[in-house]
Amino acid sequence: MGIIQTITNELKAAIGYQQSFDELLTAGDVTRAVAMLNSRSEAASRNLLDYEVGSHKVMEREDRAVYDKQGNFLRWSKRNKIPIPYQKYINEISLVFLYGRPVKWAQLSKSTDDAFSTYIELMRQVRFDSSVRQAKRAAGAEGCAAILYHVYRDENNTPQLLLNVLSKKNNDDIYTLKDQYGRLKAFAWGYYLTEQGNRTIHHIDVYTANTIYLCKRGNIGWEVQTMLNPIGKIPVLLFEQETEHADVQPMIEREENMESVDADVNDRFANPAMVATAEILNSLPKSEEEAKLFILKNGGDVRYLTWDQASESKKNQFERLDKHILSKSFTPNIDFDNMKSLGNLSAKAIRKVMLLAFIKAERHKENHDGYMNRHASLMKAILGNVLDYRHKAMYEALELGHEFQEPFGDDVSEMLADLSKQYNDGALSLESYVEKSYLVKDSKSEMERIKTEQAERLAQQMELNKMDVFGEAE
Known part of the structure; x- marks a missing residue:
């Protein structure tokens, strides 16, 4: 954009000239267009x-x-950041x-x-x-x-x-x-x-x-x-969307600060310190010496000063924070011990254990169903208008549906037993049975193979019937 057009845009803005979004972009006034x-x-x-x-x-x-004690600076004491x-x-x-x-x-x-x-x-x-x-x-x-x-x-x-x-x-x-x-x-x-x-x-x-x-x-x-x-x-x-951690961010910051302060306290007091009275006749052994013998005078004493563990209330607060952070963000606590206990559970039982995450997923689907519909619409438009425009009518006629799948999969054995029962009772067609079977990757090809096998068996049966009429069958 040249200097003349820039000056023109500035003059229009100065006198309050109203321009639409498209007009601003066409005139090269991108700054004001983006401001909209x-x-x-x-x-x-x-x-x-x-x-x-x-x-x-x-x-x-x-x-x-x-x-x-005189207020003179000595050193910086490192503070933990966790x-x-x-x-x-x-x-x-x-x-x-x-x-x-x-x-x-x-x-x-x-x-x-x-x-x-x-x-x-x-x-x-x-x-x-x-x-x-x-x-x-x-x-x-x-x-x-x-x-x-x-x-x-x-x-x-x-x-x-x-x-x-x-x-x-x-x-x-x-x-x-x-x-x-x-x-x-x-x-x-x-x-x-x-x-x-x-x-x-x-x-x-x-x-x-x-x-x-x-x-x-x-x-x-x-x-x-x-x-x-x-x-x-x-x-x-x-x-x-709202960020996944938005509702629990203050609690996360609280726990991080507590962990860091707790680490500072551990650094200062967790290691045992030796306390000895002055009535020790020999000097204390150096760290590299193996000797641990102390000679004490009457009344002398040597002992270790140890720091008791943190208070029960602090421990309880750590546990409460961790529990609330996960539960209030609808997040199950998935660790090695928890997953080990899920080994023999069915998909339905796992769903109950992970109920919080499934609740959140269902909430997200309220928006993501629309996202997938828009994706399908965009893809059909791209295929019909750009990539394969010769068959535009074919893509316009295409109607699509979508389904979000369970993260742990379905209980396939139970599903297959249910399918078999419905098929044997005549409530389900063979084609639907094949389409819904988890063992079949390509239902269309599988149906063609089934029809071919059925035709071969029918031909064999007709041949046997023909031989039986003429007394040739065993």
Whole structure:
């Protein structure tokens, strides 16, 4: 953008000239356009301070100055700083119970097998299951993350799709613009690139349903490249939530401070100290000597001064804090001893033991059901409008459903017994039986093999019947 356009934009702003979001971007006034968006970076940065152990508040404890009786400085006494990564533990458990196993997709429409197969294969190629876990982990830590669906042409001029997970930890700035109903109207991604001359340049890419604005900070103002959005939708899956540790953060800080202070006390008093009266005839043995003989005069005494353990109330508070931090964040206490006791339990029994995590997962599904629906809509638009536009009608006809899977799997033996009973009672078709069996990986191919075997058995039976008519059968 030239200096004349910059001056024009400043004059319009000075006289209160009202311009829409698109008009500001078209005019190259990116700074004011982005100011209309909701920046998620500041909140994400604050949340990351609580999430990363190196920036916990307990790390701000300063060493204690030691002075003599006259007030002269002697030395610095080291103070312990013990951060506890509760936040990461809580976040990872939440992630595992929601996306520990990939989302299971189902085809709800008929005569769209090719479209569904292409959809599943594209999901595998772009590693969607990995990307969605990364995005959920980032959202649980920062409060906001996004998956950007980037379409481009490779060296063979073939359209391709790339999924890019955006988060503050990866130095991405996320901006959003929504209407009064919470619908996303614009999305912006801010980042920095090192270009020629070792210069770091600020970029902001703005996406609307119809247009993509590639904005680059220049020497004077912004340079804006405008292009048509080929997908026809804002190519972003936005993950928004309260951080997983938000409700228990004060308790975590309290326990970290108690642990650090307790470590200081242990350093000062936990090791036993020798107390001796002056009536010892020989000197105390040095640390490298093996001799432990003390010659005492009448009334002499040698003993060790030991520090009693911490009070019962302090111990109880540690236990209460740990219990409340986990239970109030809906996080089960999963350690080696607890997991060892689950060895012979069924899936239903494990679900009862891990009930807190399942409750949290069900709460998350209220939003993540919508996220998966939006993902399916975006993928169909990308396939129909960009990657395979010749078969656009086929993808538009495709209807998809999804199901979140249990992290520990289902009780397959019980499920198979139930399926067999329903099939034998005539309440379930053979095709449905095959589709629901956990032993079958490809139900379509399995049905073809079953039909082939049935036809072979029928042909053999007809041949035996024919031989029996002519008296040739045994």
